[in-house]
Amino acid sequence: xxxxxxxxxxxxxxxxxxxxxxxxxxxxxxxxxxxxxxxxxxxxxxxxxxxxxxxxxxxxxxxxxxxxxxxxxxxxxxxxxxxxxxxxxxxxxxxxxxxxxxxxxxxxxxxx
Amino acid sequence: xxxxxxxxxxxxxxxxxxxxxxxxxxxxxxxxxxxxxxxxxxxxxxxxxxxxxxxxxxxxxxxxxxxxxxxxxxxxxxxxxxxxxxxxxxxxxxxxxxxxxxxxxxxxxxxxxxxxxxxx
Numbered sequence: 113x114x115x116x117x118x119x120x121x122x123x124x125x126x127x128x129x130x131x132x133x134x135x136x137x138x139x140x141x142x143x144x145x146x147x148x149x150x151x152x153x154x155x156x157x158x159x160x161x162x163x164x165x166x167x168x169x170x171x172x173x174x175x176x177x178x179x180x181x182x183x184x185x186x187x188x189x190x191x192x193x194x195x196x197x198x199x200x201x202x203x204x205x206x207x208x209x210x211x212x213x214x215x216x217x218x219x220x221x222x223x224x
Numbered sequence: 225x226x227x228x229x230x231x232x233x234x235x236x237x238x239x240x241x242x243x244x245x246x247x248x249x250x251x252x253x254x255x256x257x258x259x260x261x262x263x264x265x266x267x268x269x270x271x272x273x274x275x276x277x278x279x280x281x282x283x284x285x286x287x288x289x290x291x292x293x294x295x296x297x298x299x300x301x302x303x304x305x306x307x308x309x310x311x312x313x314x315x316x317x318x319x320x321x322x323x324x325x326x327x328x329x330x331x332x333x334x335x336x337x338x339x340x341x342x343x344x
Contacts, residue, residue: 113271117277148330157320157334158271169332190340201271204331213261213273213329 116216123222134202145205147185226250228335242308248322259328260304264317
């Protein structure tokens with residue numbers, strides 16, 4: 113059971129906007145810890161996409177953005193492209209687990 | 225260019241100890257600010273953080289696996305080693321090493337991963 117909860121799947125058509133949510137608690141996101149987002153294609157290692165809640169990693173298009181509010185973080189993808197079809201994970205610290213690093217369960221984005 | 229590469233056995237028998245090595249390069253300045261972690265991913269499942277080492281000495285483990293994990297760095301300071309004791313089929317996963325520079329709470333750089341199967 114992940115300490116960070118994500119919807120298993122989301123879909124959208126090319127050009128649309130999708131929002132992937134990461135729901136936490138007072139011991140992780142709500143404690144003020146930064147949330148980071150990773151993108152993983154089948155058979156490949158994850159790659160850092162967004163760090164520090166809303167900072168894009170090197171070479172990440174500005175179609176990707178992030179936000180954090182209360183105990184929830186969001187990854188927003190605008191102008192969906194077929195190449196965005198992947199699994200997205202959120203990640204943060206958690207105080208209830210001796211400040212362990214925790215991941216969400218991942219959200220599979222399907223671009224129709 | 226930062227690179228990380230995992231190495232270790234592809235097959236391990238139940239109850240044995242699994243030893244994985246992460247060899248990295250490109251982190252040439254101020255190694256004391258470097259953090260390396262091990263993360264695993266069972267087939268078709270989510271990522272799970274296992275352990276991290278701050279290159280200035282501190283080591284942290286996932287509470288659920290703490291009694292079975294040991295992470296260290298070797299004398300060359302270009303390798304991070306993870307051992308998992310008493311493995312069982314539930315430890316079958318792709319194991320990744322990942323690193324960051326300055327912020328130990330995230331993973332900027334990832335190795336390609338190595339698949340480990342636990343089976344008799």
